[in-house]
Amino acid sequence: MKNIFYYESKIGLIKIEESGISVTKLDFVSNNDKENIIEGSKTELLIEIVKQLDEYFDGTRKVFDLPIEPEGTEFQKKVWKALIEIPYGETKSYGEIAKIIGNDKAARAVGMANNKNPIAIIIPCHRVIGANGNLVGYAGGLELKEKLLELEKRSIIVE
Structure with missing residues (x-):
């Protein structure tokens, strides 16, 4: 099941998608897209993603330790x-x-x-x-x- 969460970061709104097992997408949300926000449930993985992003933006995390599964060639x-x-x-x-x-x-x-x-x-x-x-x-x-x-x-x- 895909879960979506919108994270208000120091650099703007970020849309995070995860499959229950890994991060599948992370993109920036433009102001035009903000009114179309529908959010899924906040899973343990989403909580960990946000924690690590917070640490990155605070300058304390240099390497992410998250399961990722990007779709591509x-x-x-x-x-x-x-x-x-x-x-x-x-x-x-x-x-x-x-x-x-x-x-x-x-x-x-x-x-x-x-x-x-x-x-x-x-x-x-x-x-x-x-x-x-x-x-x-x-x-x-x-x-x-x-x-x-x-x-x-x-x-x-x-x-």
Whole structure:
């Protein structure tokens, strides 16, 4: 059974979906979508997800320890697995991710897989930047991407 929960975070409203076993989706809710909110029951897994997100936003959690089950192609899943390996507070380019997954020429395809990431933040697609170091493409918008990267940088400096 799919459960949906809306979490009011420090960066805005986030929609979390879980299957009873794992996180299946985590997206940002735009102001236009706020009036269509229908919420499921708050399960133990949803409580743990929110706890870990709170810790992330407070700067005390660097790695998520949650079961995830993103739906996508084998290529997308390979890219998302590589994204999870990007250390907190660091960034990689699309080309670097392409090399990590063993396909040097796949930078554009990595970008497309990044764009289809169904579990934002936990699969940290915000840590992927352009080859020139610029912030490019993010489902939640570049302003949000910048906020997440700044949050991680501040937390590292505080340690």
